[in-house]
Amino acid sequence: MGEGCGLDLRRWLEAMRAAGQVQEVLGADWNLELGTISEINVKRPQHRALLFDQIVGYPKGHRVLTCTTGTPKRLASILRLPVEEVSHQALVSALRGKPREWESRAKDYPPVVRQDGPVFERVMEGDEVDVLAFPAPWWHERDGGRYIGTGCAVVTRDYDSDWINVGTYRVMVHDRNHVGLDMVAGKHGNIQYRKYMEAQKPFPVAIVVGADPLLYLIAGVEVPYGMCEYQYIGAVLGQPVEVVEARGTGLPIPTHAELVLEGWIQPGATRMEGPFGEFHGYYQGKAAPAPVVEVERIYFREHPIILGSPPAKPPHDYxxxxxxxxxxxxxxxxxxxxxxxxxxxxxxxxxxxxxxxxxxxxxxxxxxxxxxxxxxxxxxxxxxxxxxxxxxxxxxxxxxxxxxxxxxxxxxxxxxxxxxxxxxxxxxxxxxxxxxxxxxxxxxxxxxxxxxxxxxLQDFPPVAEASRELREQVYAKWREALQWD
Ligand SMILES: Cc1cc2nc3c(=O)[nH]c(=O)nc-3n(C[C@H](O)[C@H](O)[C@H](O)COP(=O)(O)O)c2cc1C
CATH class of the missing domain: 3.40.1670.10 (UbiD C-terminal domain-like)
Structure with a gap:
């Protein structure tokens, strides 16, 4: 087992940059331009990931990264799959049997708790807390607000056990120190949340807004109930995830996370959230009351990168x-x-x-x-x-x-x-x-x-198509004359 991995987005980004997989975009506006550029980009075959910098109204270095997982090459690298000639088919066959293996090995990879990490480079607390200091995009025209959380991972703890869940749920900015969280009923984060609400206790939350895309990739799929996604990720990596404990809630966050919002949902605290352009290609519903997180602290690295993954009419970012x-x-x-x-x-x-x-x-x-x-x-x-x-x-x-x-x-x-x-x-x-x-x-x-x-099966009409042998024979004979490549 290796040393541990702090889920550093920058390491992955550098590797992808070296492989010509990243395009920098300077001077775009968080207000609809980031979303629309990403939407156009992702529909192009073999597109690159987009790293937005010098975003209108924000200091150089406050960046947003989109389109990370959209090609077989980048997805194979995120999943650490050794695929030589990366194609869609090669990726799918390399994945065969892997989820079962990861699931069964997850128990061997509890996260390793460190005392410090780059995520603590900068901390905002108390009156300093300002979610608006970061370039959260307004992704789609009819969204109800700016969404800082799309390619994010929401870390929560069970009320009556030590199970830590990490799920990807959309996060809307309400104001400097409040964000809304949309956890659909039945999702693990929602199940945990309901237990706290029934007990009339504040629900602790840590929202990781940027990290190695492996985190949101796994946080966004159905890992079994009761299993911690950090451990599942440990099994994918073959080494444990390195975490530090957020100072107010004690929730574990990756040592190399880019930006983390830590706070509490008070019993009954809701605000209007949504609508939002969703993964099936529609703005679903009207704005509705959703739990609201009062942000107590923001941890971030110098020049933090928000990992964005905006859905839309498919094909979309993820x-x-x-x-x-x-x-x-x-x-x-x-x-x-x-x-x-x-x-x-x-x-x-x-x-x-x-x-x-x-x-x-x-x-x-x-x-x-x-x-x-x-x-x-x-x-x-x-x-x-x-x-x-x-x-x-x-x-x-x-x-x-x-x-x-x-x-x-x-x-x-x-x-x-x-x-x-x-x-x-x-x-x-x-x-x-x-x-x-x-x-x-x-x-x-x-x-x-x-x-x-x-x-x-025996008497069903046969398919009216030249047999493979006949096709190959005719193809070889006529290829040149018909200028087929
Ligand atoms: C970018 C992205 C955004 C998502 N947004 C939401 C959301 O707002 N609400 C939700 O319930 N699920 C959302 N999902 C789906 C959940 O992440 C997914 O169902 C996951 O399995 C939930 O984790 P859980 O099983 O631990 O609850 C999103 C997934 C992705 C990849």
Whole structure:
């Protein structure tokens, strides 16, 4: 086991700079320009990460970094995956089996507590506290405010155990010393928060606003209930995370964090938060009351970097990384649930890596496809804001929407192959919640069996496409004449 890792964003940034993966942008405005530049950038193939400096109205060195996780190369480097020729396929296959390994090894990597670290280089406390001293962007036109927390990690402690949770939740700036926190019901941070509220106790919070992107990558996916994300990250790194204890709350924060807001949510303290352009591509809902953190202290390094990760209509800043991560987790969830013969899984970016998931299987028995679809739709990783879970045969590439929809169009009889699950886990963040018909946020699911009917595998019409051998033969013969490359 190595020495420990303080989740230093600057080390990663330097490595990426050397690899030509970072573009500096000088003089952009926090008010909509950072968001719009990032949005345009992320839709370009093989885009670079953007490091904004000299942001309008802020001193040189107060920076914002976006688009960190959007390509296979950068994502592989964040996950410390030794992939030689980095391609999407190489990344996905290098990830196979990894989440299970990380989860089982997490217990071996409790964070190491240090006495000091660069995060304590500068401290604001009491009347000095000023969240507005940092260039939090106003990301989208119809947002309800400036969001300092997007690529962030919110550190909290359970009320009746020593479980530390680290989750990514959006954080809106209210004023110099108040920020709003949107933790959806059922999320681990929200579960912990509710326990404090029931006991009428203030809820301690530390919001890490910039660190190695591995932190928000893992804080933003479904690590099992009761497990600390720092330990999971330790397993990814093969060394423990180094932390210092925040001075007021004692919450552990990475020694090399860029900027941390520490404070408390008092029982019943809420303010209007949102709306915010969300991962499915809509401004969800109107402003609504959300817990408000009274910021007691701000810790930051000289020239701090805010790690921004603004969602929007996909593909967006983190849709690729979430598609890769959630697909790997779904594959393992299916295998752990005893579904055999799963070839591949893909959580499509257009569904915000949640609302449209596809698994391909090699059918082995009657009911196999249905079993796979139901688990895909309802397992822990797939349940929240799922909508369509589709199962296809092994000749269909789940990442290729044309192939998937060809299978749906040609291998289903809607009457028998589409199952509807009623009153499943819904969310106030669902754009369709305007039309929900229940008082509580339930929503339905469609599970589509787009596999050839199992009892007709032998007599199902053959695919009308030249065989691979014939294609290769003809290609080799005609390639030059037809100037195919
Ligand atoms: C950039 C980003 C922003 C997110 N914002 C929120 C949010 O505002 N509220 C929320 O409940 N989940 C949000 N999520 C999703 C959660 O991070 C995710 O569901 C995670 O599993 C929550 O952690 P937990 O399981 O420890 O609660 C966001 C994810 C990312 C990557």
């Amino acid at each position: 849709s690729y990384s979430k598609a890769v991560m959630r697909s790997a987790l779904l594959l393992e969830a299916l295998e752990s649930a005893g579904v055999p013969g799963v070839q591949a899984v893909w959580a499509h970016e257009i569904g915000g890596a949640r609302m449209l998931t596809v698994a391909s299987i090699k059918q082995q028995y009657a009911g196999h496809a249905k079993q796979c679809g139901m688990v895909l739709s309802q397992c822990g990783v797939g349940a929240y804001l799922g909508r369509y879970a589709i199962v296809v045969d092994e000749d269909i590439d789940p990442t290729n929407l044309e192939e998937v929809m060809w299978a749906v169009a040609t291998r289903t009889d809607p009457e028998v192959d589409i199952d509807i699950i009623h009153r499943a886990l819904g969310s106030k963040n669902d754009p369709m919640s305007v039309a929900y018909r229940y008082a509580a946020p339930f929503s339905s699911r469609a599970v589509i069996d787009a596999c050839r009917p199992f009892e007709h």
